[in-house]
Structure formats: structure tokens, C-alpha cells
Amino acid sequence: MSTAAVTPTAAAPAAGPAPVAVGMPHIPRARRSRDEVEAAAVVTGDKKVMLAAPRGYCAGVDRAVVAVEKALEHHGAPVYVRKEIVHNRHVVDTLESQGVVFVNELDEVPQGALTVFSAHGVSPAVVSQAAERSLKTIDATCPLVTKVHREAVRFAKQDRSILLIGHEGHEEVEGTYGEAPEHTTIINNPDEARTVQVADPDNLIWLSQTTLSVDETLEIVAILRERFPNLQDPPSDDICYATSNRQAAIKKISPACDLVIIVGSANSSNSVRLKEVALEYGAQRAERVDFAHQVDESWFEGVATVGLSSGASVPEVLVQDVLTLLSEYGYGSVEEVVTAEEDIIFSLPKELRAEMKKVGDNDRSLGGHGRNATS
Secondary structure, three states, X not given: OOOOOXXXXXXXXXXXXXXXXXXXXXXXXXXXXXXXXXXXXXXXXXXXXXXXXXXXXXXXXXXXXXXXXXXXXXXXXXXXXXXXXXOOHHHHHHHHHOOEEEEOOHHHOOOOOEEEEOOOOOOHHHHHHHHHOOOEXXXXXXXXXXXXXXXXXXXXXXXXXXXXXXXOOXXXXXXXXXXXXXXXXXXXXXXXXXXXXXXXXXXXXEEEOOOOOHHHHHHHHHHHHHHXXXXXXXXXXXXXXXXXXXXXXXXXXXXXXXXXXXXXXXXOHHHHXXXXXXXXXXXXXXXXXXXXXXXXXXXXOOOOEEEEEEOOOOOHHHHHXXXXXXXXXXXXXXXXXXXXXXXXXXXXXXXXXXHHHHOOOOOOOOOEXXXXXXX
């Protein structure tokens, strides 16, 4: 379903930081017809789509997007957002068209302006910089990421060494690392797990980025534990429920699929992992696209069963666009394969809730299963 449109109440200033470039517009290309594709390779068996569920928006993404929309609704444009609010091109472009200005760093934001921190979280240094510039901030960090931040702070106070499993340079890892840099070492992959050196192997704990491959994280932890037998686990699993659920659904359908299509952006860690998981669990081929127009019809040659899913920052409208394209090539039979039900809801950031309360806006329980599209 679609989110409510937001009408900015004030025009953006003529001067100021340039918005993030959105690239060249899509120019439709001539596609080969269904008959031409089928003539290129014989399809054995009936054509169908296995649609993975859960897929798409998670509660943390939904909460972050709604937070930006509500900020526009209550404050008017421009609303500044540090980094992409979530890693999805469609969501970013849509919010930009409504008056959001995305920036890479806070020095691009005018003094005192309203600024939203993205769902991936920020380090204490960024929070301090915002205060120095007198920025009015809304923290849209996913609560599950905030949980990892708090763990890092707590363990650092206990003078433990932290091995943070994640991808260096990802906003979430930068934010978590920034909570306790003197105590934290980032582990990017199994090779680094095999070579990392620690000062006190008996006072060691691991944390992880929330959007990693479950299997790869467990592999890294196993390597670390073999080297450091007294390595302690975090009090709860850091891999978020949405990441785990979407990977479990892909694992379920992939063995039966000739082709798996993942809808999600290239900078979306969990979307990229879904493609990798599909291949690891038996899909003959897996591809990732942002939009339906990026699907190449040559992928359908000889393909009977297409698997389809989307990352946790992807609105459902983009999946439906791919289903429409698939139906044009004979994949009109759709079987939804459900491996879990999600009903988690996160309340909006406290800064925003306080402002909404002042004006009698009681729509406070946003950010969950009930809203799954930005169009």
C-alpha cells in the first residue's frame, strides 16, 4: 500500500547545499517479445513465480521513512537528512521530490536547520557536531541498531575488547565503532577473523552489523571461537529479525528456482546478501535490480521457475512492478511462500512524537508491518 503524499509547507531556499544527484532518467529500450525469448531456449515445465515472504520494508525502515515524511508535514521543506535515510534509490528520489535534501556530512547543513539521522545510526562524534552547529535533530536510527550501540558502550565501560563483525565503511558500522573506538576492532570477513590479534583473549566479546548474512556471521564467529575459546556472545542476536527472515525465505525457495530476482539497491547490504544467499542455496542464477526496467529478458531463456524477493529497505510497489513484467513473459502463476509472519511496530523518534503531541497528531504507532510502500 502507498504512503500518504506529503505537501511541503514552505519552499526550499534558493541557496544552500546541492541535493544528491539522481542520475539520468530512465529511457525505455526495445525489448524482445515473449515469443522471441521462448524461441531462444526451450522451457521445460510450467512457468511460475515463487514469491518469498517476508520481503521488503522492515519496521525500522518504515519508521525512518515515516519520520522524514512527518518532519516535512510538521516543519515544511527543506528537511535535511545525513546520508541516505535508507539504502534504496526509489525511496531517496521520492523524498527528494517532496523537499528532502540529502547530505553526506553535517557541514553541508545550514546552521540551526532541521536534520534527520538515518536508520543506520551515527557515532557520538556526529551527534556532537550537530550540537556545535545548533542543528535541530531527529534521530531515526533503527532501534535494533541502537541496541548494538548500547551494547558497545556497556562492554567498553567493562573494559572488554569488542570484535565488531561488519563491513568497514558502512554507515551502521561507522556508528557502532564510533561508540567505543579504543575498544573495537572491525572484522570484515573470515580471513580477517583468522589473523586478528587481541590484547586479552579472555576478555573478548563479539558484536555484528545487523544486516549481514546469517551464515557468514556464524562462520566468522566459529573461526574466532576456535582461536579464542573464551570469546563471549552478545546478550542477544545482533542480526535483525528482518534480515534473518528474508534470508530464510530465500533459502526456502532457491533450490527450486532457475532464476532468482532480488529487488534492492547496490548499497543495500541486506539486498546484496539475499542475492548471495540465493546462489549459495541452489538457485541456478540470481540477479539484483533496483527497478523492473533493469530486468533483462534474456534472463528468462530456458527458465521455468523465477524466485522473487526484496531487501528490507524496498517498498512493495517495486516488487509489484517486477511481477507485472514477469507476467508479460508468461510468469503469471504466482505462489507466495511464507516462512514467517512479521508484526513488529516501532514508535516514531521521541523528538518527533513530542512535536506531534503538541498539535494533536496522535498517529504515533508507525513503523511496522502495516505500511509497506513509498510511491
